[in-house]
Amino acid sequence: MSSSALSPAAWLRGSRRPSWLSDPKVLRTEVLGGLVVALALIPEAISFSIIAGVDPAVGLFASFTMAVTIALVGGRPAMISAATGAVALVIAPLNREHGFGYLVAAVVLAGVFQIVLGALGVAKLMRFVPRSVMVGFVNALAILIFMAQVPELTDVPWAVYPLLAAGLALMVFFPRITTVVPAPLVSIVVLTVVTVAAGIAVPTVGDKGALPSSLPVPGLPDVPFTWDTLTTVAPYALAMALVGLMESLMTAKLVDDITDTRSSKTRESVGQGVANIITGFFGGMGGCAMIGQTMINVRVSGARTRLSTFLAGAFLMVLCIAFGPVVSDIPMAALVAVMVMVSVATFDWHSIAPKTLKRMPAGEITVMVVTVVCVVATHNLAIGVVVGSLTAMVIFAKRVAHLAEVTAVTDPDGGTVVYRVTGELFFASSNDLVGRFDYAGDPDKVVVDLSAAHIWDASSVAALDAVETKYAQRGKSVEIVGLNEPSARMHDTLSGELTGSH
Numbered sequence: 001m002s003s004s005a006l007s008p009a010a011w012l013r014g015s016r017r018p019s020w021l022s023d024p025k026v027l028r029t030e031v032l033g034g035l036v037v038a039l040a041l042i043p044e045a046i047s048f049s050i051i052a053g054v055d056p057a058v059g060l061f062a063s064f065t066m067a068v069t070i071a072l073v074g075g076r077p078a079m080i081s082a083a084t085g086a087v088a089l090v091i092a093p094l095n096r097e098h099g100f101g102y103l104v105a106a107v108v109l110a111g112v113f114q115i116v117l118g119a120l121g122v123a124k125l126m127r128f129v130p131r132s133v134m135v136g137f138v139n140a141l142a143i144l145i146f147m148a149q150v151p152e153l154t155d156v157p158w159a160v161y162p163l164l165a166a167g168l169a170l171m172v173f174f175p176r177i178t179t180v181v182p183a184p185l186v187s188i189v190v191l192t193v194v195t196v197a198a199g200i201a202v203p204t205v206g207d208k209g210a211l212p213s214s215l216p217v218p219g220l221p222d223v224p225f226t227w228d229t230l231t232t233v234a235p236y237a238l239a240m241a242l243v244g245l246m247e248s249l250m251t252a253k254l255v256d257d258i259t260d261t262r263s264s265k266t267r268e269s270v271g272q273g274v275a276n277i278i279t280g281f282f283g284g285m286g287g288c289a290m291i292g293q294t295m296i297n298v299r300v301s302g303a304r305t306r307l308s309t310f311l312a313g314a315f316l317m318v319l320c321i322a323f324g325p326v327v328s329d330i331p332m333a334a335l336v337a338v339m340v341m342v343s344v345a346t347f348d349w350h351s352i353a354p355k356t357l358k359r360m361p362a363g364e365i366t367v368m369v370v371t372v373v374c375v376v377a378t379h380n381l382a383i384g385v386v387v388g389s390l391t392a393m394v395i396f397a398k399r400v401a402h403l404a405e406v407t408a409v410t411d412p413d414g415g416t417v418v419y420r421v422t423g424e425l426f427f428a429s430s431n432d433l434v435g436r437f438d439y440a441g442d443p444d445k446v447v448v449d450l451s452a453a454h455i456w457d458a459s460s461v462a463a464l465d466a467v468e469t470k471y472a473q474r475g476k477s478v479e480i481v482g483l484n485e486p487s488a489r490m491h492d493t494l495s496g497e498l499t500g501s502h
Contacts, residue, residue, distance in 0.1 A: 136371025167337025451482025
């Protein structure tokens, strides 16, 4: 039967029907996962608002619109996007120097940049991120999540520490009793009830800032629509777009690995752009994928669908507007306990086990350490990934360069010498090529056999030209043989065209 002949009921039973519609257990997991994430988002969004120098409501509105929009248009189900610290750091100087209207304009323009970059295929660059960089990224993320909790544990009343310990104990042991309700949600509820009932004076969510009492209203950025405005906003918008895409695509790849599923990185790139444009028009500070909250949703709560992402944003506004006084009473110790558990679960402990380090090549360990150090030092995951990837490429090029070998065999009659070149010829390996020939001592006829080699770039062609030139200066002829088709094509196209002396 063709799909067009399916009845509506049969179609609903098909693969297009969301799993949470047909499975109550999945629905419960998604709903409770979204609720836990919403609770964890509130203090984070307020903190990021402070970093950006804006009202707390701006960060909360951004988290609401980002999560709801990306749930519909994003490429990675169950991933959480909201206001983030990386984006806040990028746009804070713009807000400080030019005002809030320029910040909003930058958010909208960053969204446009992300859509363009997504359409151009920037997501394909993810294939150049090595596994060692990915491991370093994950470990650095875990360290940053933990470091972000330290200020909440310094210069605080002594009661915070037993509350933190109790929260951690609940999350470790409660799942042994039942997994019907997420342990982080139980921990937050229990600690809130205890502190309120016993009147324990500890820092709460309400101490972070006032929660909004109404929904955001759409509008245009309050800036003059001139060329000067565009040139002022564009650099910040481009930086925000690149940082946001980098963090979002890396997070999507991480969730792919955890859930053993694939997602469309191009759709995610475009979706991030759409979400930022909408967020800007609603007066939000913009954002990208939130790795900590995504780990709560995917790894801790077990959510797997777009519903949890949508509900995280929806619950966020409901909690702020309808249950503001209750949410304000949640002790920060409860949320810190959740994030500490997330950091422990996120860290790849296997990667630093002595057994693993003994077997791992030194170059791989170096790349992982460089990535971690750069991220922790700059508090910018994008910088760490770029530096780590560049380090990996340099180490790879150095390793491959040593695989190019040159061996010489002289014919018995002494009239010809054959040089057999093996390996990959590119800028790193071909630079040594010129010095591997005996220009003065060789006979008049020289054959360079490249049947076991491959030419990758113009540097290699230039090196072969240099070899021919040095022999020609001594009145000797060179014949290059054995080129495979791609190498021959590159050699024929570029040979003699690279020095400008012809």
